[in-house]
Amino acid sequence: MNSKITAIGVYAPSKRVTNEYFEKIIETNNEWIISRTGIKERRFAEPDEYTSDLCINAVKNLLAEHPEINLDGVDFILVGTTTADQIMPSMASQVQNAFNIPNTGCLDIMAACAGFVYGIVLAKGMIAAGTHKKILVFGAETLSKFTDFTDRTSCILFGDGAGVALIEASDQLKIFKPVTGSDGSHGKDLYLSQHASVVNGEQIIPNGKIHQNGKVVFKWAVQTMSQKVRELLAINNLEAGQLDWIVLHSANLRIIEAVASDLNYPMDKMLTSIECFGNTSSASIPLSWDLASKAGKIKPGNKLLLLGFGGGLTYAGIIVEA
Ligand code: UT7
Numbered sequence: 032m033n034s035k036i037t038a039i040g041v042y043a044p045s046k047r048v049t050n051e052y053f054e055k056i057i058e059t060n061n062e063w064i065i066s067r068t069g070i071k072e073r074r075f076a077e078p079d080e081y082t083s084d085l086c087i088n089a090v091k092n093l094l095a096e097h098p099e100i101n102l103d104g105v106d107f108i109l110v111g112t113t114t115a116d117q118i119m120p121s122m123a124s125q126v127q128n129a130f131n132i133p134n135t136g137c138l139d140i141m142a143a144c145a146g147f148v149y150g151i152v153l154a155k156g157m158i159a160a161g162t163h164k165k166i167l168v169f170g171a172e173t174l175s176k177f178t179d180f181t182d183r184t185s186c187i188l189f190g191d192g193a194g195v196a197l198i199e200a201s202d203q204l205k206i207f208k209p210v211t212g213s214d215g216s217h218g219k220d221l222y223l224s225q226h227a228s229v230v231n232g233e234q235i236i237p238n239g240k241i242h243q244n245g246k247v248v249f250k251w252a253v254q255t256m257s258q259k260v261r262e263l264l265a266i267n268n269l270e271a272g273q274l275d276w277i278v279l280h281s282a283n284l285r286i287i288e289a290v291a292s293d294l295n296y297p298m299d300k301m302l303t304s305i306e307c308f309g310n311t312s313s314a315s316i317p318l319s320w321d322l323a324s325k326a327g328k329i330k331p332g333n334k335l336l337l338l339g340f341g342g343g344l345t346y347a348g349i350i351v352e353a
Contacts, residue, residue: 034158035205036151036196036351038100040093041321042085043074043192043308050187057183064187069284073190073309075175081116083125085193085314086171090130093195100197102167107136109153110169111146111313113223113342114177115139122171136163143221144280144341146170146313147194151337151349152209154198164200169193170313170339177223179240188283189241190309194317205352207267210259213345217251220244221342252286252340257293259338263348271296274350275333276323280340281305281315302328302335312341329353 049072050061064070076085094100110122123137142149147170154166171193180186198206218230221244224237236242256279264271271294279287281304291298304311304318311318316337323329331353338348 032158032161033201033204033206034155034198035201035203036353037199038093038097038197039194039317039320039324040089040096041192041194041318042088042092043318044076044080044085046075046077047072048075048190053187056180057186059183059187067285068188069303069305070187070309071306074192076173076191080173082112082114082171082173082193083116083122085173085191086110086122086126086169086195087129089169089171089193089195090126090167093197102130102132104165105132105135105167106163107138107154107157107166108132109138109140109150109166110171111140111142111150112169112171113141113143113146113312114172114174122169126167126169142313142345142347143343144282144312144315145339145343145345145347147316148337148339148347148349149211151196151198151206151351152211152347155206155209155349158198158200166198167195168198169195170315170317172312172314174241174310174312177239177241179242184245185241185243188310190311192308192311192314192318194314194321196317207350209347209349210262210266211347213343214251215343217247217344220247221344223342248344249283249286251344252282253289255346256286256338256340257290259346259348260290260294260336263336263338263350267350269350273334274300274336276300276302276329276335278302278316278319278335278337280338281308281319282310282341313339
C-alpha cells in the first residue's frame, strides 16, 4: 500500500522576538545575526505554553484550513520532538487525549531536527506494512525553554513552533524511498542533558540546556547534506531538475545556500522558514512547507525533497508529491 500527505497544519506562538532583543542580553547585533544565520525574528512560547499545546494548535489549524478532513480513523500518532513537556506521558498521548482519538498508537520520536522526516519515514513503512491507514506526524518544539541565553553562539538561533502532516494510505505512489543515517561520533557536538552523563567518552554539562559546537555541526551539515540529496535522487531514479522544491532543515540560511550551490540548484527553489521563525528544529520543515503553500508556490503534484538533520548527529530525507 502506498501513502500520501493529505494536509499540513502548523502553529507558531504569537510572541515575536526580534534580533534587537538579543542586543540587550548578550554581545551581538542585528547585522551579525542576519548575515551569519539569515534569522530576522523567531517566536517564543509563553511560560505556560508547552510543546503539546503547540501540537494541539497545529491540529486545530489543519482542521480549520481543511474542512473536508476529520480525525476519524486516525490509527497512529508520531511526534518528533526534543523538547517534550515531560519525559512521560508522551506528546503523542497528549494529542490523543486532547482530540479523544480512540484506539490509536502513540509514540514520540527522539531524532532532534530530523524528527519530522523520521516520522514520515515510519508512517510510510507502517502503511506499506498494511497495519495502519491514517497517521498524524508532528515536528514540534519549544526550544526557548531549553536555550542557554548566556551562550551567544546558540541562543540567537532557536525558536518555537509546530507542524503536523496527515498521512494516509493511497493507491498512488506519493511518498518515495527515504534515506536515513547517523554519525554518533558527533553526539557531544549537539546535546541536551538533564542528568550527569558521558557522551563520546566526555562528561557533558547536565543543565537541561542545548549545547552546540556550531562550527563542527555547520561543517558536517554542509559536507553531508548535498551528498544525501544526491543519494535520495539516485535511489528514486530522479534528477534534481525533476524536483519542484527542496526543503532542507532551516538550521542556518548559509547551510541552505551552500547545499544549493553545491548541487547547482536554484536558491529560489529552496524553501525556508529560518528568516521569520529561526531554527525550530523538527518543526522547521513543515513551517517552510506551510509558508510556501500559503504563498501559492506549492501546487498539487509538485515534488518536494525533505531533508532533516541535527542532534545525534542524525538525518532523514524523503521525496514526496504534494
Ligand atoms: O539545528 C541543528 C543543527 N544546527 C546547525 O546546523 C547549526 C550550525 N552552526 C551554525 O549555524 C553556526 O556555526 C553559528 C550560527 C552557530 C555560528 O556562526 P559561525 O559563522 O560559524 O560563527 P563562528 O562560531 O565561526 O564565530 C565567528 C565569530 C567569532 O568571533 P572571533 O572568534 O572570530 O573573534 C564568534 O565569537 O563570531 C563571533 N560570534 C558572534 N558575534 C556576534 C559568535 N556568536 C556571535 C553573536 N554575535 N551572536
